[in-house]
């Protein structure tokens with residue numbers, strides 16, 4: 001199996017989703033850190049015309065969009081499968097991935113998670129309190145929806161972990177560090193226990209920000 005190369009940076013939740021799935025699969029991979037200021041310039045723009053991350057390179061094949069990358073990995077590395085066999089459970093997985101893309105990241109993760117965690121750590125940013133407060137109502141809706149979909153099951157797809165869990169966990173992990181977490185999770189307390197379950201997995205332990213910093217420094 002040829003090596004998988006992930007163009008990303010240690011603070012990217014989408015990048016972590018990809019690297020955690022590679023770890024779950026036991027695949028050979030390496031982080032190719034995108035240099036500061038490199039997202040919107042060449043050579044990265046040739047890999048990702050929207051100037052974002054992550055990008056996966058494998059066997060002469062280059063792919064961006066995390067959802068597509070995770071599905072590609074699950075197809076070519078079928079063991080362990082991260083897609084439920086049951087069509088209804090698979091549909092729930094797809095639904096949660098979509099919620100993560102459209103409502104959790106857009107408007108919540110990219111505001112509260114960015115203002116409170118990523119921006120301060122990467123750029124020394126002072127959090128914009130108004131922006132965080134304005135993002136809270138959408139966050140509460142997202143948390144109630146995800147909490148309802150998780151229900152009393154261990155994972156979004158049911159009894160076994162699936163791609164949906166790896167899409168959501170890195171986003172939630174940042175939000176759990178924020179003062180907004182108490183309000184966000186009030187309507188969905190089971191998400192806290194789910195996140196602890198996810199964070200206990202070796203794949204997420206291997207892809208924490210400090211762990212990826214060490215890989216980036218060695219790259």
Ligand SMILES: N[C@@H](CCC(=O)N[C@@H](CS)C(=O)NCC(=O)O)C(=O)O
Nearest residue numbers: 012013014051052053054065066067
């Ligand atoms: N839809 C894209 C979103 C990727 C994305 O927004 N990545 C963030 C980092 S987690 C990024 O590149 N941000 C830099 C920017 O927006 O300039 C995906 O699923 O891969």
